[in-house]
Amino acid sequence: MSRPRSQAEYLARLVPPSVAGLNRRSLLAGAAATGALLGTGALAGCGDSDSGSGGDAKSVSLGSNQSDPKPKDVIAKVMDGFKTSSGVTVNVNTVDHNTFQENINNYLQGKPDDVFTWFAGYRMRFFAAKGLAGDLSDVWAKLDGYSDAFKKASTGDDGKQYFVPASYYPWAVFYRKSVWQQRGYQVPTTLDQLTTLGAQMKKDGLNPIAFADKDGWPAMGTFDILNLRINGYQFHVDLMAGKEAWTSDKVKKVFDTWAGLLPLHQPDALGRTWQEAAQSLQQKKSGMYLLGLFVGQQFSGADLEDLDFFTFPEVDSTIGAKALDAPIDGYMMARKPKSKDAATKLLTYLGSKDAANVTVKNDPSTLVANSGADTASYTALQKKAAELVGSATEIAQFLDRDTRPDFASTVMIPALQQFIKNPKDISGMLTSVENQKKSIFTS
Known part of the structure; x- marks a missing residue:
């Protein structure tokens, strides 16, 4: 759930030149010249976006921006839980939070990991609309414990779901x-x-x-x-x-x-x-x-x-x-994961109360999105934060x-x-x- 990112090369991080004006293209070119973009190897996925949907894979790759010690440890424990329940190994590709966001657009257009960490709302819809994310409507059909608000925040402009919420924070x-x-x-x-x-x-x-x-x-x-x-x-x-x-x-x-x-x-x-x-x-x-x-x-x-x-x-x-x-963090799928079966299995687990329970036990600085999770171990701070969000009349996702x-x-x-x-x-x-x-x- 770490939020930090640097301003360094920030301009290169999100928008394809094809959808921006001349000034944006010029800025991206300048940033590329300083080594901010994918060509320098700053952010490379373990996946192969051209290898099709595959089946029965025993491993799946995750691109993670959770690079701070605490959230990185929590991610590792959640992935261990998935391996125990499914037998599928998750190869986690952890990249500095700042670098991940600065290079996300090129990453998704290249050979991204099968699943990757990202954000709900506009950020999710942007890449879904550009065809750079996989449809997760089938995954959502298997999920429970989410309010309509969480589902809406996970839905693209075409009415399909492209995001699985994991946590949020006021x-x-x-x-x-x-x-x-x-x-x-x-x-x-x-x-x-x-x-x-x-x-x-x-x-x-x-x-x-x-x-x-x-x-x-x-x-x-x-x-x-x-x-x-x-x-x-x-x-x-x-x-x-x-x-x-x-x-x-x-x-x-x-x-x-x-x-x-x-x-x-x-x-x-x-x-x-x-x-x-x-x-x-x-x-x-x-x-x-x-x-x-x-x-x-x-x-x-x-x-x-x-x-x-x-x-x-x-x-x-x-x-x-x-x-x-109260921004929402979670997961998305690449448009062509090397094994769609393994990727959807992982995303279904990540949206489950079992995964949420692992997070609750290991991270006192976040709130889990799945309402079925056992939150008895929430600290006083977490309980108060959940009450604050629950009492809010309107919730924004951050500028x-x-x-x-x-x-x-x-x-x-x-x-x-x-x-x-x-x-x-x-x-x-x-x-x-x-x-x-x-x-x-x-x-």
């Missing part, structure tokens, strides 16, 4: 209970209370809000939650779909509000990874941190038990604070999963980083975003 504001108890801090329920709390934390010698955006994506979470709180879910998803103007007063208000909060954020964010920001919370140097539940990967033992969270407070009482980001991949990577990453460096030129930044949006969404 974004929230995390903090250490012991620090708050010692200082007498109270959970804020409004933006005014949050800013007052942040000012007090500053007086107490803390970074009020841990913050990092070296990797390009964490700041998207801050934008998402502010837009959801200020303008509501429908405006947010319409904005992501290119249906609303970035130059509107509604979007300007989001950035004006964020600019007012920036002094409470940990400085020099563009030189810090999310892990380093999480460690500042772990070391009791920061008071709060807006991130996904995977922040727990940086905590263990008593420190993990000391971790708690609250949903980002309301900004507008008429909109409330019930919407949130770079809810919009076109090329728009997220080539436009929003530099725009948000520009804003963080210079929050005084909001109008100029948003005009640039809107102009690029029009070009990308009409290409």
Whole structure:
């Protein structure tokens, strides 16, 4: 369930030149010249996309982006469970999370692994629509324990399923209970209370809000939650779909509000990874941190038990604070796996409660998607996170999963980083975003 990825060569990661405009093609060519693409061997599958559907194979290959120690170990245990139940060996091809995402498009057009880790929603539909993923409707006919929402998030534009959900995680504001108890801090329920709390934390010698955006994506979470709180879910998803103007007063208000909060954020964010920001919370140097539940990967033992969270407070009482980001991670199948039988067996297992139970036992920093899993061993943090998602009125998938991949990577990453460096030129930044949006969404 690891979320991190670097900004390095980020532009090369997703969109075929054939579906983008000239600027995108030029960017991809430049990235290829620096060795970002598949030709350098950065991401190569174990599968053979030309060898047909095969049968009765005793092995199957999995391309995995779960490269951080904890999620990598969990993947290994899940695959061991599949081998025990099926007799089929899984050859796991683990690639650095960043590299995997930067090269995914070329990987899928080459000889990918039979099964690969990926994301629900727009990201899944994009590759399904391009014919780069296998139809999993037959697998879904064998699955149970999934809500209609999970099935919808796994369904392509043609009505077929192309994705098997495994886990999900909400974004929230995390903090250490012991620090708050010692200082007498109270959970804020409004933006005014949050800013007052942040000012007090500053007086107490803390970074009020841990913050990092070296990797390009964490700041998207801050934008998402502010837009959801200020303008509501429908405006947010319409904005992501290119249906609303970035130059509107509604979007300007989001950035004006964020600019007012920036002094409470940990400085020099563009030189810090999310892990380093999480460690500042772990070391009791920061008071709060807006991130996904995977922040727990940086905590263990008593420190993990000391971790708690609250949903980002309301900004507008008429909109409330019930919407949130809760991205879904899972698995897809190559368009031509070397053994379709073995691949579908693996995907059916990955969607089962047995696989979910393995994850529950080994990873306290995620929530499993299958409702049939035994969640009695969930930590207090996991139980609270599941309740938070269950009480949400609307759930977004995260900015770079809810919009076109090329728009997220080539436009929003530099725009948000520009804003963080210079929050005084909001109008100029948003005009640039809107102009690029029009070009990308009409290409």
